[in-house]
Amino acid sequence: MRRPCRSAIKREVRGARLQAARVVNTELVRLYWRIGRLILDRGSEQGWGSNVIGHLAVDLQREFPSTKGLSRSSLFYMRKLAASWPEAAIVQQPAGQLPWGHLMVLLDRFDEQTDRDWYAARADEAGWSRKVLEHHIATGLHPRLGSGITNFADQLAPADSYLAREMVKDPGLGRLGGSGSAGAGAADVQRG
Template sequence: MNEIIRGSNTLLPNGYAQWRKDIEHLIDTAKLHTALNVNVGTLTLYWNIGKSILQKQEQEGWGKQVIEQLSKDLISRYPDDRGYSVRNLRYMKRFASAYPDFPILQVPLAELRKLPILQATLAELENEGREFVQVPLAQISWYHHISLLPKVKDEAQRAYYITETAQNGWSRDVMLLQIDNGYIHAKGHAINNFEQTLPPLQSDLARYIFKDPYNFSFIGTVALQNELDIEKSLTSKITDFLLEMGRGFAYIGRQYHISVGGDDYYIDLLMYHLKLHCYVVVELKAVEFKPEFVSKLNFYISAVDDLVKSPEDKPTIGLLLCRTKSNKKAEFSLRGITQPMGIAQYETEKLFADVASALPQIEEIENKLDDLDLDNE
């Protein structure tokens, strides 16, 4: 029997490490299924309670005081259970009203196609020949649902956020942050040439992954800062940065050194995407987009493909992030470029200079005061 040494004087057979990982996978899968089953049970119970309240109020004219009495009675009957407060019972009623087809949300296929959803995900939801898709509600928790309902009124957009939350593993707070940051309007909107430079499946995934604009408000005000300052701010808050970039991004390094033809170059940010299976070169510009930025990014992509990328990695992708941009200039700049890249802008807290420029100047204030004095004479 082949044996290997593990730890101090402990002999274990070859293959133990992989076998242990397989066991851990079984445990993790079982825990996930248990959690999902608990969630389904909770949502089903709450929906049924909410539906019953709706029926009594709508069909028999019972008033709102019945919810207050029901809350007292349920808390008395089930003192160890949580979830029967007046507020939560009202949420149950709202939940049942919003989702009459529980346990799914039916959405017109045409409406969902308008949103930046991954085509593979859409294909999973589609029923051949039908005009509606069915989005399972149990993908997210009760606390996600009661936060989502008042925030997003449109059913198709709500279905979109349910799907995105489940796929990205967002907590309730992260989901709300993404909604407030306009995730649905930014996702998949970066100017790019992916369709011309990547295979169809890779192109669709890449187009979906990148956003425009990116919200870097977590780094605060960046007046008078250059690219290096912004890089430092982003990497000092790496958790927030990766959250804004999206699930699947892994941070490799900033000012990543490469040597080409005896000269040294430094890539602003080098990342790796686990779903795309490729390196992502991120170039930051603290100014408006200029066409010549594309040439430098193109050079870095080629260098990473040649010097860093391994044979099993997919082609490197570039992402150019600018303070502002003209979409038309960006589109023209990508024509004829054979390396895959996207161009987007980023937002931070409002620059002091921008705010100051919107305020009346001292001379204007003095002139207005002079005018008032003359009027009062």
């Protein structure tokens, strides 16, 4: 078999695996959302306490012993997922395209839905790993970028404009500046 054909077949196999993983992830998020919604609805109707969720977890693990993700803590995450993204169409939002571990990070780290949505959109758009997502959260990427509106493009040459935007994103670069025009920081350029 010729090498170009072999390479094309390998690309097809890898592409199909990736597509299958995306479909499985989408269905998993949809399932977890539905379980969370059921827990929320039944819990509020029947006044469930956290002990009921623990018993439910034990029952589900007994019924589905080879299925991971049905622990007590996972069920609490599912409930929080359904409460945080109330529409069943979560899988059509950026958050619904992320792996479950990413969603747990977002649920743990943010109380504000706008923050969850912002980081979910960036993680989906840029293909961030969970570690990269955690890094950007820990370093406050969203607050650093703010609305993202700057006058860098108007005040600087294109290459410098890009560099200034990147400096705003990276908190370590801001400490390198000095005084005077040679050490002008992004804030100085903003002021014009």
